[in-house]
Amino acid sequence: MRLWKHELGRLLLLAGLGLAVGWPLGEQWAGLALGLALSLVYHLYQLRRLHHWLTHDSQAEPPSAAGLWGDLMDRLYRYQKVQRIAQERLRSTLGRIQESSEAMRDSVVMLDRHGDMEWWNSAASRLLGLQASHDRGHHITNLLRDPRFVEYFHARDYRDPLTLPSPIDERTVLEFQITLYGDGERLLMARDITRLHRLEEMRRDFVANVSHELRTPLTVLAGYLETYASFADQLPPRFARGLGQMQEQTTRMQNLVQDLLLLSRLEIDRSGSDHAPLDMVRLLESVKRDAEALSGGRHTIRVELKEPRALVGSEQEIRSALSNLAFNAVRYTPEGSHITLSWRPGPDHGAYLEVVDDGEGIDPVHVPRLTERFYRVDKGRSTATGGTGLGLAIVKHVLLRHDARLEIDSRPRQGTTFHCCFPATRLEGETSAT
Template sequence: MIPGKSLQLSTALTVIAVSVGAMLMVGAGLDVVAILIATALVLTFLMLHQEDERLPPPALQAPDTESDDYLDLPAFRQIVHGLNAPVLVIAGGRVMTANAPALKLLGQHILGEDVRIAIRHPAAAERLTSAEPMDAPVKIDIIGLGTRAQRWAMRIIPLGRDTEQQRLFVYLEDETDMHAAERARGDFVANASHELRTPLAAILGFIETLQDPHAGGDAQTRGRFLSILESEARRMRQLVDDLMSLSRIEADKHRLPTELIAMPELIAEVLAVSRQNLGERGGDIVSALGDDLPPVQGDRLQIGQLLHNLVSNSAKYGRPGSPITVQVRAVDSAMIRLEVSDEGEGIPPDHLPRLTERFYRVDSGRSRALGGTGLGLAIVKHIVERHRGRLDIKSSMGKGTTVSVLLPQAEKKTEATEVTHEIDASAPLS
């Protein structure tokens, strides 16, 4: 018996005896006493057969790592070649094994070659060819492997204990998208802060001036300053509204809208509001709608916001008095094309690919002077993406700009389609 077990056994038997005596003295039935004795005996048996917590746990049997034969097993090779990320096994500074993604990234010639030919990075090459054995995994960040803009996290894991020719498991993780997202997030915060700081600085400056009894006492000066304050405050509110809209659209970007939208009615409502809000430029809006426009499957508020943003941009950047043309027509049985055109200075070709970036402006000073937030086309792009549509911007210098949006029509359900579905559903499985 393990030391200490005899003491536990005597203690347990004493407790059982005392408990049985107490139960009999209080007049308990024999059935209750029998249950108590049975339960106590079971607990005593379990106690005697459990391992003593004070004893050290048995040593785990370590695998035989003095031999690296397991690295050559077919199962290990299947694991390496089954991974989707680039993976290499290095031994003696040479590439012994590489899976298909690694060969595609680094070239088919790397097998059996010096690893410095495959991975031309000083820190990585030094670590992979070092004669000193590794005791722990190492991570190295690499830029420019594959393409100049790609970023990789190389994780080097030692295999086995062969100090003469230690094998290294090299795993390459593509972190390009993650770094791009972090950079975009940082740029967004910086741009948003700048856009809010500019009108806020103007507001604070004019408030300080109005607080001056000499400058603020003049009615004409006070009126002019208050007008500027109102303009800057409205600009800040518009910027906050656009940021909130963009956030809501991105939150729903993976949720396909299902509302049926009658385009003629929606376009009439949006253009009526635009004609009222745009003043003189509102009278330049011209609409041309195709006959029998089918309904669009989408989000009514977002499609209305999309059209409002495009018309507002055309009003700002088109020549005063020139027409703002809104055309809507069915392209085929699946899509509807919405076009908004203006006659203005046009946009240089090198700016077109970046127009939908947040806060990007061709002319920052002019855009701010016209009340633009730099988010209008970014909102349009995200609305189009959520509706599984397509956005196209064409511009000719000195002539004007046309923005085209393709939106999906609502699915048509006919009796023939329903019958076909019923037949397919009841057909026997092959």
């Protein structure tokens, strides 16, 4: 306020001087105009000095001036100094980020909101073949043209990573992960998992080969045990009891080998050549009959069909997944429980294939690990019921082959619901029954 009063006083002083000069000559208004013109010239002069300082030598001290102009220049100088310090800190931080990114073995690519490449580290140049002189500013899908990556990029669902071969060397396997940040910008990271991928292939091959080799001796053993069992009445009681136990364990081993072979086939075979629209009424009724046979009348099992569209997939695989869920419900729910097999509409025009029971339920701490191989909530109970510990792993792989996912809702003493969530792209037409 003091500075404004000072400038107002200067203006009044010049106007008064103009009037004083013009009064004796009878030109009061001309004198007043002269005084105001002098004030305008003064302000234009200070404005020119300010402009020259800002455009030619803003790093130096500001021009000296009195009053409001001096205060304005001092404030601008202090503001510029603060901004320079902030910019230096920001450049230093960016420099450290780039240095740390350069030290990473994983590829890091920064994309703008349109998907154009802004910056990347040297690992991205090595693994993805990016060249600063050609690729900067280009869209990421111009470089990574694999249809699976293009679909992954545009889907904007980056919860799970995507595994693809490197665009410059098919022998190198990369895992891509995209993260959204800021105003729609993306951070693309790709890491080399070739060694891990090869170890996983070796594991699958080993399991498949061992399971295949075990199948023949187990078949021979089961055959001989069945033959001996026909003469069980001629054997001493303790031998007969041991023969029955050997048959039970042989059958259990055969089921385990069969499940391991099925898992290996699901992991290796990705052709999908047998996919076709399925008759969901017939499929659910068939699984219901099998579950009732396993239950022996101890459970109430029913079917609900609320979705008219057919599921497109492999009947053998979908039947295997649904049977595993239904048989688990029979094995792990107490007598008198109710089990429902349903096919109903889901969100986003998709559909749910569900198995619902009102049994004991599962502690939420176990739910994230249920689809792991051989994971058991209660090892003693699972062994007693004849389970192999591979059923839900099979379900998970079947659903992955059908672009679906498994969701599990369960609470102790509140029952369990297994949702097989299929997208709209896996549905076709209407079933024969409604």
